[in-house]
Amino acid sequence: MPSMSMIQALNNAMDLKMKDDPTVTAFGEDVGYFGGVFGVTKGLQEKYGSERVFDAPINEGAIVAMAMGMAVNGMRPVAEIQFADYVFPGFDQILSELSRIRYRSANQYTAPVTIRTPCGGGIYGGQTHSMSPEAFFTHIPGLVVMMPSNPYDAKGLLTSAIESDDPVIFFEPKRLYNGPFFGDPGQPSSSWSSHAKGDVPEDLYSVPIGKAETVRAGQELTVIAYGTMVHVALAAAEELGVDADILDLRTLIPYDVEAVTTSVQKTGRCMVLHEAPRTSGFGAELISQIQEDCFYSLEAPIVRVTGWDTPYPHAHEWSYFPGKSRVMKAMKTLMEAPQ
Incomplete structure (x- = not known):
């Protein structure tokens, strides 16, 4: 069983789902050629082409709206909001449209949209790159909200999110991406986590919602x-x-x-x-x-x-x-x- 960081586990989940299901797409700001600001989508455009993995303009409302339009027409988009702090220009689309479409349409339409977004601090990103806004989304009926704590769960939960017929807000703690610190400032390096990487099965699997x-x-x-x-x-x-x-x-x-x-x-x-x-x-x-x-x-x-x-x-x-x-x-x- 290979050892993966959370970034690698998330990338692996999207890779396997895109291979398994041609309706799965990934897009967002810098998601395509650059592979995402944290490298989570790195290599996916090269492997699956620019029609399935592509860049979006700096317009979170349009990103969410496009994902919903794709979803009600039979696709399973994985949209990235570059930082959780940036999600609010798309908040109205999430609240007023995405979360309600199954209910407004009497189950005629589903919205299998996964919105991935890095959350929390730990990179000295300041006030506009460090929020943990999960409480806003737990108050919206119709959404599923996830936040993994380790690479194994990250891959399994993201798989479940992509397979879900309901929209999922998928928060990824930035401090867990590569090598987080869990002690207190000024303490020796022994306080650094031993969970930066974890054993992750190579095959596709899911963690139950x-x-x-x-x-x-x-x-x-x-x-x-x-x-x-x-x-x-x-x-x-x-x-x-x-x-x-x-x-x-x-x-x-x-x-x-x-x-x-x-x-x-x-x-x-x-x-x-x-x-x-x-x-x-x-x-x-x-x-x-x-x-x-x-x-x-x-x-x-x-x-x-x-x-x-x-x-x-x-x-x-x-x-x-x-x-x-x-x-x-x-x-x-x-x-x-x-x-």
Whole structure:
């Protein structure tokens, strides 16, 4: 089984799906000849031609509209928005058209569109290249929202996204693309993740939509995370020596309510962890659901560890991130809460 980075795994998923299904296309800003700003589509135009892998103008509204038009006419487009921060010029098309076409047409049309977009910080991209806007899209009925945390899931989830008859917003954390850092600034290189690459099967496979993964089994507390924050949670639990049950949601909508409920009822203590700002973040929805389903199992208040409620800082982005030290502090608070 070859070892792949997340970039390689995503590229491999598109390669295999394009080989398997002639209706699959890939396009977006710099996606064709250049292979994408992060190289995720590198080599695909050379292999499949410029009619199936091509560049789009800097017009996100047109990119989404074109993808929808292709989809209702029998194709399965994979459209790239170069950075998640750029998606908002196309937001009206996603909200008003793409998410609703199956319902407006009484199932006459489906919209098998996958919108890929890099999200989150870690590259000193500043306020216009570093957003984690997943909460906006989890509030739109009709969309599927995904965010993988490792190369294996990236390939399997992207395969499922392309095969889905419903539109998928597919977030790709930039810190996970090649060699992410999960500790705290100023720490030695041993804090760098060992998960930059992972074993990924060569053949086509899928990861089911709406199923969480238990990446670390434990009995003392539950940590619910997705994307980059899964690795931050793992690093904090290992250093602190906490017997934490860590769930990687993988799919945010629909998310695995059963897995979340089962874990929290088992441990009685829960932390929700995400990079996006705290207020109205997706963690608030998770906490509300846990409160409804697990109130009588809770032994302490649910804790949120998130990004700050501020415009994204450029020079101080590593202070903005929920790092290992902040997560460890929250874990201690949870464990010391009186029963």
